[in-house]
Amino acid sequence: MYRLEYCPSGIPGFDEVTGGFYRGQVILVAGNAGSGKTTFSAKFIYEGARKFNEPGIYISTGESKREFYSYMHDLGMNFEEIEKMNLFRFIEMFSPTSNDALMILSEKLTANALEIKAKRIVIDSISPFLKLTQAMEARAILQNALRSLAKTLDSTILLTVEIPTGETRIGAEIEEFVVDGVIKLRLEVGEAGSPRRIMEVLKLRGRSMGRVAYEYEIGSPYGIRVLQSVGFEEYESFINREDRLSTGIERLDKLLGDGLIKGSSTLILGPSGSGKTLLILTIIAENVLKGEKALFITFEEPKQQIFETLKFLNYNINELKDLKIISINPRAISLTKIYDLISNFIINNAGAILALDGINALIREFGNIFLKTLRDVLVIAKKHKVTVLMSMLRETVRDVVTYVSTLADNIIRLRIREIDGKLIREFTVVKARMSSVDSTFHNIELINGKLVIK
Amino acid sequence: MTSEIIEKLVKEFEKAGFKVHRRRTVSGISGITYSFEVLIENPKTGKKIAITYIDEVGFKDILSISASRIDTGIGHVLLARDANPKAVELLTRMGINVYIVGSRRELTTIIMKGETTDNDIKLIVSRLRSTLES
Numbered sequence: 310m311y312r313l314e315y316c317p318s319g320i321p322g323f324d325e326v327t328g329g330f331y332r333g334q335v336i337l338v339a340g341n342a343g344s345g346k347t348t349f350s351a352k353f354i355y356e357g358a359r360k361f362n363e364p365g366i367y368i369s370t371g372e373s374k375r376e377f378y379s380y381m382h383d384l385g386m387n388f389e390e391i392e393k394m395n396l397f398r399f400i401e402m403f404s405p406t407s408n409d410a411l412m413i414l415s416e417k418l419t420a421n422a423l424e425i426k427a428k429r430i431v432i433d434s435i436s437p438f439l440k441l442t443q444a445m446e447a448r449a450i451l452q453n454a455l456r457s458l459a460k461t462l463d464s465t466i467l468l469t470v471e472i473p474t475g476e477t478r479i480g481a482e483i484e485e486f487v488v489d490g491v492i493k494l495r496l497e498v499g500e501a502g503s504p505r506r507i508m509e510v511l512k513l514r515g516r517s518m519g520r521v522a523y524e525y526e527i528g529s530p531y532g533i534r535v536l537q538s539v540g541f542e543e544y545e546s547f548i549n550r551e552d553r554l555s556t557g558i559e560r561l562d563k564l565l566g567d568g569l570i571k572g573s574s575t576l577i578l579g580p581s582g583s584g585k586t587l588l589i590l591t592i593i594a595e596n597v598l599k600g601e602k603a604l605f606i607t608f609e610e611p612k613q614q615i616f617e618t619l620k621f622l623n624y625n626i627n628e629l630k631d632l633k634i635i636s637i638n639p640r641a642i643s644l645t646k647i648y649d650l651i652s653n654f655i656i657n658n659a660g661a662i663l664a665l666d667g668i669n670a671l672i673r674e675f676g677n678i679f680l681k682t683l684r685d686v687l688v689i690a691k692k693h694k695v696t697v698l699m700s701m702l703r704e705t706v707r708d709v710v711t712y713v714s715t716l717a718d719n720i721i722r723l724r725i726r727e728i729d730g731k732l733i734r735e736f737t738v739v740k741a742r743m744s745s746v747d748s749t750f751h752n753i754e755l756i757n758g759k760l761v762i763k
Numbered sequence: 764m765t766s767e768i769i770e771k772l773v774k775e776f777e778k779a780g781f782k783v784h785r786r787r788t789v790s791g792i793s794g795i796t797y798s799f800e801v802l803i804e805n806p807k808t809g810k811k812i813a814i815t816y817i818d819e820v821g822f823k824d825i826l827s828i829s830a831s832r833i834d835t836g837i838g839h840v841l842l843a844r845d846a847n848p849k850a851v852e853l854l855t856r857m858g859i860n861v862y863i864v865g866s867r868r869e870l871t872t873i874i875m876k877g878e879t880t881d882n883d884i885k886l887i888v889s890r891l892r893s894t895l896e897s
Contacts, residue, residue, distance in 0.1 A: 415826035423822075423853055446827075449793040453833035454826040461856045 313515060316428075316465045319356025320349065322535030323508075326523055328516045330490065332428075333460040336513075338469045339479045340494030345506065345527050346469040347372070348384060349494065350431040352532045353467055355386045357429040358396035365429035366421050368400045368414070370437050385530030398425055405437045411450055414438070419458065427464055434469040452487040489514040494525075501675045505643045508535065524645035536649035546691045548572040550743045554662070554696060557595025560751070560762035565719065566744030571660065572694035573742065574687050576713060578703040579723030584734055584753060584760070585700035586610070586618060588723070589664045591760050592698060593632060594624045602631045602661040604654045609667035612636040623758035639674035644682045647671075651686050659693040668713075669702040680713065687716055718742040724750070736762070768842065768864050768884065769801060769816065775888040776803050781895065789813075791834030802837070805895040812838045812891055820846035820854070820861055829857050838894060840887075862887050 313331040317324045330336060340346045354365035369377060377399060378388050391397040400417050414432075422430060432455075438447040451468065459466045468488070472479060472495075479493065491511040498504045509522045524536045553568035562568040569575060569592075577585050586607075593603045607615055615634050616626055633654075637647070654663065665686075671679045683699075690697050701713065714720055720739040725732055735750040752763040773783050784802040791797060799813040813835070817824060820843040832839045841854070841861045851861045 411827060412823040416821065416823040419825045419850070419853060420822040423849055445793065445795050446830075449791060449795050449834050450826045450830040452793070452830075454830040457829045457833055457857050458826070461853070 314463070317361070318353050319360050320352050320533055320535065321531055322523075322525070322537070326521075326535055326538060327510055327513055330465050330513075331515055332463050332465055334489035334514065335456050335459050335466045335468065336490035336492065337479070337488045338467055338492050338494065339472050340469075341472050341474055341476075341496065344494035344496055345525070345533055346471075346494060347377075347380075347433055348527050348533045349492070350433050350467050350469055351377070351381050351384075351386060351388075354397065354429050354431055355381070355388065355391065355532070358391040358394070362396070363428035364396045364425040365431070366398045366400060366418070366425065366427045367431045367433065368402055368418060369433050370402050370405055371434065373401055373403075374399045381532070383529060384527070384532040386532055395425065398427075406441065410438060410441060411443070411447060415450075415454075422458070422462055422464065427462065430459075430464050430466045432466070432468050434471055436469075436471040439470075456487070456489075488512075501678075502639065502643045503641045503646075505645065524643060524649075526646065536645050537652045538645070546572065547694050548691065554596055554601070555599075556592045558591065558760055558762060564738050564747055564751070564762075565741050569696055569719065570743060571696055572691050573718040574690065574697040574699065574716065575719040575721060576699050576701060576717035577721045577723065578701045579736075580725055581702060583723035583725050584736075584755075585702075585723060586615075586666055587622065587755070587760060588721070588736075588753075589666055589698045589700055590615070590619055590622060590624075593662055593664055594619060594622065594629060596662055597629050597632045600631075602658050603633070603664065604651075604658070604661065605632060605634045605664040605666065606651070607634070607636050607666040608639055608670040610636060621758060622760075639670050644675055644679060648682050648685060652689050655686075655689050655693045655695045658695065660695065662696045662698065663690060664698045664700075666700045667702065668699050680716075683713065684716055714740070723753070769814070771884045772814065772888065773801060775884055776891075779888065779892060780806070781892075782806050789835045789837060791831065792836075793834050795831075795834060797831045797835055803891065803895065808895075810838075810895050812840055812895055814840045814842060816842045818844050820850055822847060822850045822853075825850060825853060825857070828854065828859055832857075832859060840891060860890070 316330040316332050318329050338346050338349055351367065354367055357363040357365050381388055388397060388399065398421050400421060402414065402417060405414065421427065435451055438451065441447050455466055470479060490513040493509040493511055495507050496504055497507050506525050506527065507522050508525045523538060525533060526536060527533050548570055550570050552571045554571055555562050555568045577588055579585050593605055597603050605615065612634050619626060619629070651663065668683070687697060719741045721736060722739050723734065723736045725734055734753045736753050737748055737750045738746050739748060740746065754761050754763065776783050782804040784804065786798065786800065787802040788796050788798045800816055801814040802811055803814065804811045820841055828839060828841065839859045841859065842864050843861055844864065846861055846863060854861055
């Protein structure tokens with residue numbers, strides 16, 4: 310049986326979610342100005358040369374070689390290097406407005422492609438050709454001849470096309486139906502979180518997929534990458550109720566039935582100042598000292614403040630090498646990016662501990678949509694036996710969004726009471742799946758920088 | 764000289780029973796109209812071949828020739844006085860035959876010695892006949 314040869318794009322995350330391209334295909338990459346068409350196409354060429362030793366040519370109608378090399382260098386792509394290896398040619402073709410523009414394109418494209426045996430070709434962009442007086446002829450050439458050329462040379466061709474600002478329709482008209490793939494890049498500015506870069510794969514011949522949208526990011530050193538998508542994990546767990554980790558607080562371990570079950574999720578809730586962050590940091594630091602890996606993400610405090618809190622708890626930061634602390638402002642991130650960050654940690658650190666401190670800040674920013682992301686995080690964590698600790702600013706369990714409390718395996722409630730003019734911190738275990746629960750309140754105190762339960 | 768060769772080709776095709784259309788325009792699927800110097804048609808099958816004369820075939824011609832072939836669905840043959848051998852190689856791989864009717868002789872498709880002779884014409888006709896009759 311005849312099978313088309315696979316052509317991986319080399320763009321991190323893209324091939325995993327779409328299946329990638331095939332040789333001989335012509336793919337249209339459409340988007341508004343600044344959406345990342347050039348970076349997408351450049352990455353396709355760059356990784357083709359670097360990872361697969363495939364020569365490529367890049368015809369640019371908008372950027373000079375110097376500009377292109379400089380911009381891409383800032384995004385982690387060293388085109389000078391692959392050019393020296395004779396795996397790349399950059400061709401400037403500015404302002405193709407004259408009547409012989411198509412002949413010039415033909416000459417530059419075919420001669421260079423043949424000479425370096427190009428397996429990857431980019432024309433960035435075809436928009437100026439579609440504005441020529443012989444626009445119809447240009448369309449016919451771009452549709453028909455490029456497909457024929459791609460098949461003859463066994464290459465994959467990427468064409469970029471501009472979508473004017475404010476428009477959503479791809480202005481190239483009929484070629485959308487003729488090309489083998491259409492990828493639309495756009496920037497979505499929502500009310501919550503940071504603006505999101507969305508990649509819509511509207512068509513990809515040979516791949517069984519509907520209209521699918523993915524979030525992607527542009528930056529150094531990866532250039533462009535598609536973020537991990539949520540919602541594809543099946544419920545799966547390798548939890549063993551005998552396999553537990555100590556909280557580092559003897560009494561708490563007893564109340565939980567000999568510590569936390571590895572791979573379980575625990576929600577710690579209480580009012581401001583009740584000690585949620587102190588409790589999470591204690592559990593994490595004690596386990597990191599025993600050789601566990603941990604990621605602590607705070608959604609409400611700066612990173613430096615967390616380091617200071619650890620010092621306040623008498624921990625030596627230098628001894629906590631396997632503890633990674635990240636501070637995220639929910640206003641400056643999207644839910645997909647949060648999922649991408651967390652799921653990458655989980656996949657690469659099976660059996661580790663993950664702390665999400667202040668998830669109420671995410672609910673405040675994104676509303677109940679965040680709960681879907683949280684569910685996906687907990688599903689993937691369970692699959693990889695990652696123990697999750699979450700803290701939430703809430704007075705009572707009834708206050709807590711029902712959904713979160715249902716998702717959590719354990720719930721620890723903290724409260725502050727005033728007795729004889731003194732503020733007393735108390736805690737109780739409200740829920741402990743697969744363990745018996747003692748739901749009485751216990752005093753919790755900070756003695757010499759250590760949390761002690763009485 | 765070019766018109767002389769084309770006239771000889773036309774005569775040979777007519778003699779072999781093919782329909783010959785002169786300066787014919789054909790609309791492609793895209794709606795673009797293409798004009799051809801000579802269009803040979805097999806009256807039994809309706810299969811056509813377009814013959815175009817280009818003074819010098821180079822890389823600059825590849826996209827437009829290839830596009831018109833696919834757009835019209837008609838096989839193309841180029842007659843040229845001169846050509847870039849690499850461009851001809853690529854055109855051949857794309858299914859377009861190039862015949863040199865001038866004095867340059869470095870091509871891989873058909874190498875004719877000296878001036879185009881009647882035998883050369885017969886050779887072209889015989890090759891095109893097999894395409895038209897296939």
